[in-house]
Amino acid sequence: MPIQQDKGVNDANANHAVNMKFVTLMSIIAALGGLLFGFDTAVVSGAVGFMQERFSLNEVQVGWAVSSLIIGCIVGAGASGILSDRLGRKKVLIAAALLFIIGSIGSALPDTFSTYIIWRMIGGLGIGITSTLCPLYNAEIAPARYRGRLVAFNQLATVTGIFLTYFVNSGFASFGDDAWDVSTAWRWMLGIGAVPGALFMILLFLVPESPRWLIKQGRAAEALDILVKVHGEEGARQEVIDIKQSFQEETRGSLRQLFKPGLRTALIIGVVIAVLQQVTGINAVLYYAPEILKETGAGTNAALLQTILVGAINVAFTILAIWLIDKVGRKALLLTGSALMTLCLLFIGFAFHTDTSGPIVLILLLVYVAAFAISLGPVVWVLLAEIFPNHIRGRAIAIASMALWAADYIVSQTFPPMLKSAGPAPTFWIYAVMGLITVIFTWRVIPETKGKSLEQIESMWTSSNKG
Template sequence: MAICCVAALGGLLFGYDSSVISGAIEPLSHHYQLTPAQTGWAVANVIIGCVAGCLTAGWLADRIGRKKSLIFTAVLFIASVLGTALAPDFTTFVLFRMLGGVGIGIASVVSPVYIAEVAPKDYRGRAMTMHMICCTGGQVLVLATNYLIAKDASPQWLAETGWRWMLGSAFVPCVLFFIFVGFIPESPRWNTLVGRHQQALDTLTRISNPQHARHVLAEIQASLSAENQQGVTREKVTFNRRTLIFLTLGVGLAAFNQLTGINVIQYFGPTLLMNVTDDMEQAMFMTIWLAALQFVGVLGGMSLIDKVGRRALLLVGSLGSACCLLFTFITFYYGVKGIVSVVGLFGYMLLFGATWGQVVWTVIGEIFPTRLRAAGMGFSIGAMWIANFLVSQSFPMMNMNPWLSHTFHGGFPLLLFTASSLLSWWFVKALLPETKGVSLEGMEQHVLDHVARQKSAQTAKTLS
């Protein structure tokens, strides 16, 4: 589990780097005199890098290994932090933020893949949750840091210097991740994939015991042998019916993870909350509580994911999120001020953290066959970042649109997120099997059997 913790630190950098902009965006916008579209671009440009990182992460992780990919990620993070904090102009800021996005994209794929491949099956859900714990922990840490930097500071100082300190605060965790990741072993499944069977056995023995290690290695070898007989190659992903089934699940879950609006709250939390309070410092303080509640939700969900199961948590999360978002929309629409207006958001963050916030990462890290896992994760997380880009780029324009603002009182985006939550419930109900307790080597057949049963049931229903 200690090995998984180190890999999960990639999630901390993911959360820290993706949320650091929330406190910096207002003073940064004043510093560069940005339009609403440019403000959206200042936030969303990182996602271009994230998509590029996701789409290359599978190839990179299969080519040089999971461990070296994580080391490369740490280097990108360090360069991005220094570049954005010291940027002399907006163009330089955008370029280095995109570079950080590449690092986030690679980390968001490789870190969960590594954890899934190292963790025992009975603890895989909890081990995968470490990634989300670190991610939300990073968000709480950076929001608290932003608040402390901005507290009692003048708007002029924040616009000139404060936002640089906010962005530069990520330097320390980036360096620590670079140091720690050098001590973890390579994934045993990747070692087996490239023919390094003894190294794979050594790692499996290190994380379990000699007898169990030999048994797991035999399972991995048998799984890869079966894929070889089916004509699957490591160098190329074949888009046949089997592959599309897994990609539909992975891409769909990843996209819905973002279309419910979670990153609007993380990126634009203070901006969104300015609809219910006129004090920027108070809005930033409430944003810390939103992130903290998500963190608490992840901790609570960690104890449930291997007991209740993935599918049940996602279904509850979809309906619960829809209710919380609808409640928040109603308070915005009727102009309710004060704590009542954010109760729904508090409930949403807590529920999202316990369900969709962590379960999606676990499921898309475990449903793909070994040879497709890195590439499948890349496509899925790429879809997540594309959905993130669409939401993040459009939010400032929706929030500042005079007609939408007058008609819905700042609540229109919340109405869209409510509808997305309901659609996500249907998607999970219709397509996703329960994956709790299923070994990685048995996952492919488990998913295919579920699809076959669903198709047979649908055919029988149509005929009747």
């Protein structure tokens, strides 16, 4: 008890001295990896229709055109933990940016569908790494009081990237006639991603290494210099002591430690909530938004314009989540958002079942996206970045991210065949069942981590183990 009280006092002192300009700038730069994540995963939504005609793809191949990126993401996420624990967060993020640039350019040039798949997988390696390490980096540099919103910057960048792709797709599609779209427009849609990739790589040279990683490597003096810029002299010294203390029991992180009582609970929570974020259908909506809206009777151009509205709602409510997450807390946002998502999915399925399409489906989709944007979108990444102990965080978040991307792959690969064989109504009802499971799991299992330092969250798991 006295230790926790002392930590609380020290946290409060550190919070008063926080240099928010420095922390925010570093967090924004790191979060730009989320922009690449959002851009590259969603850009295919506008390109896939033209690619289907260009390469004469069937429904399974359409799903593969979208989900092949995710195979690379799974591998990248899996490797990110070991690589970043050995080489540091910063170096691995720079390498990921380079992979993204190469993948973007390569996927815009192929003359065969198989070649396109290879380049998309290479780009996916970079996306898998950034999706794992960007929120992790922000969690490791952020003060406890502001960690939720600073980590959630990553999700804001992600949905901004998604939003930008809708403008990019609509813009390139309007440059020429249908023949130009099929031959050329989709290439520009995919290739333009190299521009934000290059910007991200250049800006990464301005950010410092993660202070917690430096301390783990025995480079406490370097970490102190960074933490002084965040907390001030007094707060930084106490932060170094707290971080060192968290490494004392187990200085080497191994996968075996994750399956110990207490830490095993953290791993289960991380993996399950990561999977639930995807199987509630969000990326089926975001990746295939134009195709879904065409099912309501909208033409191609109208569907692309309505998709821009979906992206705008996603951005607006993610901004709202950033404002709320350190005020309301993680659990309350998850419960509210996932419950609303479940209701929307039920009603969307009912609308398709009764042929009540048109504007009602668009409205329900917008509410569904808004609910995701204030809950599962940002909160899951915040939880993954903060619930694991310092000595094992890189590898643990990599496992959870792999699970997330594997679930994303299943959803994106199965959605086109499900839409054709079962129809839209049963498809959305399946996602609604997943939404209900998310509500129950959040209510019964997920703890509140608002306002706790990473070291306090770690002690929560170890205390439950002793109990």
